[in-house]
Amino acid sequence: MDERRLPSPCVVILVGAGAAGKSTWAAERFAADLVVSSDRLRALVGAGEDDLGASADAFALLETVVSQRIARRLTTVIDTLGMDRERRLRWLGLARAAGMACVAVGFDTPAEECRRRNRSRVKRIPADVLTSQLRAWAVARGELPDEGYDDVLQPTAVRVVPEAFVAADEAVARQSSEPTRLRFGLQLSSYPGGRAGLSGFVREVAAKAESVGFDAIYVMDHFRQIPQVGRAWDDFLESWTTLGYLAACTTRVRLGTLVSGITYRNVAHLGKIAATLDVLSGGRAMCGVGLAWFEAEHKAYGWPFPAVDSRYALLEDALQLLPVLWGPGNKPFHGRVLSVPDTTCYPRPLQERLPLLVGGSGRRTLRLASKYADAVNVFGDVAAVRERVEYVRSLTDRPVEITHLSTTLVGSDVDGLVERLRPRNQNPARYAAAVNAGTVDDQIGRFRELADAGVGEVMIAVPDFDTLDDVGRVIAAFRE
Template identity: 35%
Template sequence: MRIGQQVARFTWPGSPGSIGPTFASMARWSEAAGVESLWVMDHFWQIAQIGPPEEEMLEAYTTLGFAAGVTSRIELGAMVTAATVRNPALLVKTVTTLDVLSGGRAWLGIGAAWFEEENRGYGLDFPPTAERFVRLEDTLRLSRQMWSGDDSPFVGEGFTAPRPLNVPQPVRTPPILIGGVGERKTLRYVAKYADATNIFDGGPDFVAQKLGVLRQHCEAEGRDYDEIRKTVLTRISLSERSGEKVASGEETMSLEQAVDKLGSLAEVGVDTAIIGMGNDTDQGTYDLLAQLVEHVASL
């Protein structure tokens, strides 16, 4: 099993001046710990599951570009971009730019969008569900075209681009990760277009059920299920002692408990755990994270 890290909060003492130096340190510590990938949310407001909307939040791709500049190996992506908030061709160009400047480390993490209040607050359209999925599929199709070097006119179901020229091409064609658990469309799009799926951690039984649906879609699409990386987004605040409270209000987990938790996910087919940590600004946490990376490598 491989480990990624998601940073979902930027509310730190000394903000806003402290945000850049703190996040740069976290990115370096994560890379030094052997973490494979670093992810940030693509939101403009904080989400209710983590804090009030007035909490600090950074624009995702500027943040990932900054992370690219202070690291050299760790892969970089948004967990996940809302298909509704950016012109699809501009989004592909943005991810291409991140890939070129990072030396081939970018991912396209994408989903159909859900945070209506945030969109409305920024004056962005938030179409009905069916239209959002049309936009998602158009973006997935267009990314394939632009990353193949084809600048012929693109005509999608809801979006057109007369000349989607993309020069330079990426160093590495960015892998596509689709986030979400919708069984009728989201997981079908994973089977049809994506390199990875991301499922939130609802427990091993929940994850196993969703992966079973994905397998069925792969069979219907003629796709090799084993080609698709199975990732889960989860929360683990590591500490030498379990049960301690961190600033986010979460309780800490020992290394042994974390290995057991991830082992149960590996048993149902998960190969990558992307973890958020409530104590991710504590440098000592990354020593334990390095041990976790080593312990789960053979799962």
């Protein structure tokens, strides 16, 4: 049976007579915390699930719980008979107001099957009550298609996934029937294990990355951990020194920063560092540069943090200076803000052109990249990436490659990974969306969609390095 992917978060309204299988279906496909059941609430406010005298209080509580969950944009499965059209439309309206998808699942179980199941229950639904429910279902079945849901489903296999994976099955099929190639880079954004074990950790991760098929390893260019990833006092290695170590630990992968803040070093010195890495790595270096954004880091280290316009001027000069520095001779360079009297840099890089990658998705950055860079790294979903690709293509006929960075959590037990790795106070669904948590097929579909949008290389940061074997299975799909 094909699995239907529903976007996270969403509202799922179950509709059907008693003994039609609603509660069983919901329990098999959703975590208990996501299901709001009128029977369970009847037991909570009354003497048990069959305490019909508690029904009014149970439904009042259900309305409160459903309203509050949807207001918090939490996936909510509403397990009631679902026959009351007014209630269904109210839940649909709440979902729309919260910007959430809403689907109805109709349980068109044959009447005789419902009666047979009911007879096997310890606590049976009275026969006349069940007959009334079956009649009500016949009416509701005709109403559902016209009520405005995102879809009306049969009780098939479903899974709630981050928005990036909703259409993954179609993209997986395309990759299987018409495969395309895509390069993969691993971004090191954290260094766990304690300082005594850091060299071993980096060496082991590098070896694993090469063995599972990564094309490149990138490191963040910061001097302390960024708040999006961890704490300022977490162990964090200097980028270009780490790349030099990686050059000795690896034989095949390309190596670079993603990306070096243009304010962190004298630009000519940066060019010398990159050239040295290229020579010592056998021609595997890539130089990533960006505007620099982390003001607190500048203040902590006593560096000036120029205004945006000044940093753009510095970045533009750097993109012109670096190729001159890596070229033959020693001619001077004079830009808008940079002046280098002598561009001697020997040994020159082994690569005829050491690739320059610019990081950033803003139009001003994209314009600079289209004019000077070999590649530009962008963020965002497929629609945003496609828009940025089209913009770059409209600016130049130069072969500027588009790369894409995202956090990627992949495994067979996605829910288990999310529960183990998420911060204690973070909603599981939001964490799953933030780290793009999905199965191997989910990721194949997501990356195929990015490839179709014009991306040539995807860089991924992994929240759990134990998942690299599963990442290798994703990579393999783009090698065949």
